[in-house]
Amino acid sequence: MLRGFYTATTGMMAQQRKQEVLSNNMTNALTPGYKQDQTALRAFPELLIQRMENQNIPASTQSKVRTMTEIGAINTGVYVQETIPDFAQGTLQQTEMTTDFALVQGETPDENGSVFFTVQNGEGEVRYTRNGNFTVDGEGNLTTNQGFYVLDTNGNTINTDGLEFELTPEGILQLDGGAQIPLGLAYSNDANQLQKNGDDLLELGEGADPLVDARATAGLQFNVQQGYLENSNVDTSETMTAMMEAYRAFEANQKVIQAYDRSLDKAVNEIARLS
Incomplete structure (x- = not known):
């Protein structure tokens, strides 16, 4: 008993x-x-x-x-x-804010592959996120809403010197002065190996494969849309049930x-x- x-x-x-x-x-x-x-x-x-x-x-x-x-x-x-996180693509919401970016993922070479923005947390460590609700701080750096720096493809912080810039579908920032800065876009061949780290950030799990440059990944289709945000993939009615x-x-x-x-x-x- x-x-x-x-x-x-x-x-x-x-x-x-x-x-x-x-x-x-x-x-x-x-x-x-x-x-x-x-x-x-x-x-x-x-x-x-x-x-x-x-x-x-x-x-x-x-x-x-x-x-x-x-x-x-x-x-x-x-x-x-x-x-286990579900990395299915969320719907898009138009905001018309120049600092809002949405990753739109197409075909991937791996079944569980996914693309992420690259950011730097408060301890200076590289982390990943799908939350493109960015802003520009007082020094002109592109940051997340939590104040973490958004990184370029070389792992450096991005200084836009204001809100006047455009983003190409390939994820390249075009500044007023003519400079072009590619966003740091990382690809994971198995997103289930990533672990949530708080503040909408993800980190590599133990034994996980390192992420690679999304633009250099063969067979990967994606684009970045400016003025849009990717909604969460939570189905509220299904979750309530x-x-x-x-x-x-x-x-x-x-x-x-x-x-x-x-x-x-x-x-x-x-x-x-x-x-």
Whole structure:
């Protein structure tokens, strides 16, 4: 009976974790370039149940042989194995702001390949993002809304000296003085190897393949649109339905635990009562 307690409890914990992920997706439904997370649930290893018994052998010695009969398997619970971002392309929203960029991805040479803007976080480390909601700081540098520098293809910061510039579909900034600065656009052959790092940034996971220059990748089709933002790929109605399903599953496991609790109470306080 106690094993049933543990099994139902793991179910509640898994659904609670799933609910947290779904809630975070819903919270970021309006965040440009946000990629929703998906949870992968996995069951703990099953246990094989066998019945052990003695079988009498018809002989003068009255011998007994111990036998084991397989009854079946019992599941020991479930857990959230991993959280995987979904890098599907989001819809575009026109803003007419010169500092808003949207990556539009076409065919890729890899099934899970994806293109990202290259930025520099507060510690000076290279990170990646799909959120093109950029701005220009007081020194004329192109930055994210969190103040992180947007990098060019050589890993240097980009100084636009104002808001008067144009962006080509190839991702090249054309400044008033005639200078042309290519944005740092990185390509990952497996975006699932990237990990979310907060502030809409992504970093390389352990053992992940390094990102390469998107423009130098054969078979990759993409363009960058100025004055547009990529919306998140969160489907709010689908997410709300999934949240309700997770809540019902949590509630079902909760009722199982309550039933076990009533059974234990009866066993301890009624059946085992001394007369």
